[in-house]
Amino acid sequence: GQNIDQPTEMTATEGAIVQINCTYQTSGFNGLFWYQQHAGEAPTFLSYNVLDGLEEKGRFSSFLSRSKGYSYLLLKELQMKDSASYLCAVRDSGGYQKVTFGTGTKLQVIP
C-alpha cells in the first residue's frame, strides 16, 4: 500500500515563493503527480515526476527523490489565484498502476 504525508495547511504572501512537501512510503513506485484543486472544483494536473530531479513548468516546479521517498512542489511569484489545495499522488508499480492521493495541502495566498 501507499502512505502519503503532506502538511494540512500553509499560508504565503503574494509574490513570494512557497514549497509544499510530500513524503511517501510505498510498496511499489511508478511516478508521482501533483494536482491543484480549487474550492468546489475538480483536481487538475500540474506535474509528474518518475525520475529523480527537478521538473520546471513556468512558475511551478516539482522535485523528486525516490531514495528518500520525498517530493516537493515549488510555486514562485505567488498570485492570489494560487490559493487552492495541492494534492500529492503516487502511482504504484502494479499492473493497473493505482494512484493514491495524499490528503492535500490547503494553500492560502495573502496580500
Add this chain to the structure above:
Amino acid sequence: DTAVSQTPKYLVTQMGNDKSIKCEQNLGHDTMYWYKQDSKKFLKIMFSYNNKELIINETVPNRFSPKSPDKAHLNLHINSLELGDSAVYFCASSHLGLAGEGQETQYFGPGTRLLVL
C-alpha cells in the same frame, strides 16, 4: 468541449433511497475511475474500469455498484443511501499504458455533490 462530464452535478436525497450518477468521457481513454472526496477533502479511489473490465475495487460497501457499458461511460449506482455517503464523487479517466510508458495523467470530471438527509 467537455472532456469528462458527470450528471447530476448536485444530488439531494433521503436516507434509504437508491440513486445513480453518470460519467462520460470523450478523450478516447480506456480507463475510468470513481473517487469519493469526503468533508476533509481526502480523495479516495473506489473503482476503476479498463476497457469495461473492473480492475480496481477498493473496500467499498456492496451498496455501491459501478457499471461500464462501454469505454466512454462509467456509471455508479448506490442502493440504500446512508448519511455517511454524503460526499463529492469524482469521475476520472486516463489512458492505461504499459508500466513506465508515459504519464497516464488522470482527467477529472466536475464532481457530483451528494447530500443524504
